Amino acid sequence: xxxxxxxxxxxxxxxxxxxxxxxxxxxxxxxxxxxxxxxxxxxxxxxxxxxxxxxxxxxxxxxxxxxxxxxxxxxxxxxxxxxxxxxxxxxxxxxxxxxxxxxxxxxxxxxxxxxxxxxxxxxxxxxxxxxxxxxxxxxxxxxxxxxxxxxxxxxxxxxxxxxxxxxxxxxxxx
Amino acid sequence: xxxxxxxxxxxxxxxxxxxxxxxxxxxxxxxxxxxxxxxxxxxxxxxxxxxxxxxxxxxxxxxxxxxxxxxx
Numbered sequence: 001x002x003x004x005x006x007x008x009x010x011x012x013x014x015x016x017x018x019x020x021x022x023x024x025x026x027x028x029x030x031x032x033x034x035x036x037x038x039x040x041x042x043x044x045x046x047x048x049x050x051x052x053x054x055x056x057x058x059x060x061x062x063x064x065x066x067x068x069x070x071x072x073x074x075x076x077x078x079x080x081x082x083x084x085x086x087x088x089x090x091x092x093x094x095x096x097x098x099x100x101x102x103x104x105x106x107x108x109x110x111x112x113x114x115x116x117x118x119x120x121x122x123x124x125x126x127x128x129x130x131x132x133x134x135x136x137x138x139x140x141x142x143x144x145x146x147x148x149x150x151x152x153x154x155x156x157x158x159x160x161x162x163x164x165x166x167x168x169x170x171x172x173x174x
Numbered sequence: 175x176x177x178x179x180x181x182x183x184x185x186x187x188x189x190x191x192x193x194x195x196x197x198x199x200x201x202x203x204x205x206x207x208x209x210x211x212x213x214x215x216x217x218x219x220x221x222x223x224x225x226x227x228x229x230x231x232x233x234x235x236x237x238x239x240x241x242x243x244x245x246x
Contacts, residue, residue, distance in 0.1 A: 003229060005229075028232075030214065030219050032216070032218075039232060123219065124221045125222075125225040126222070126224040126225060126226065127226055127228075128226045128229065137210050137214050138207075138211070141202070142202075145200060148199060153200045157200060160206045163213065164205075167209045167212055168209070
């Protein structure tokens, strides 16, 4: 059975939604082995400040069984372009809760990054047949350095140590 | 009256009394940046690579810990 995120990624692709996966879940796509995979239940998707794109992202979520929320409240109806424009204007976060406890954040903010440079340098990976757009690892790390929350510091220190063990002590990969 | 000689300090006690080093936040070093560049340049991290194994590993790991039971 495909996981809920794979189904969502497929639907985002079908609806031509522009997004990049960021955060720990994005960094996991660059993992080299189990030692560089970090446990997370969440997916963070960075979207451009484009109301039409956000509306299509909501539609993709609904089509794959995700409930949409803003804070603790359900996202209001109708989920139309007017509402999307207000959400973009406030850089508001949409939270999507899917089957199997899957939690996806649709964020319009990634530190100081603008969307276009991140989109331009993204990678497209395959996950159970679905195409998943993923930000560059460097961009993900830079955004975590800028955010500098305790959980970011834990990730960065652990990730750095994991890479040290893989690349520095064992020599370069080839 | 003779002065009392101070007892030699115990190194372990001194260490406990030392203020702990404050964590100054994460430092993005050239070394770490070079490792990131190396990881990004790997063939398996180029567009089109199949990363299905990552989600499978996370799923297997989550199932393993979900089955764990306290035995004492």
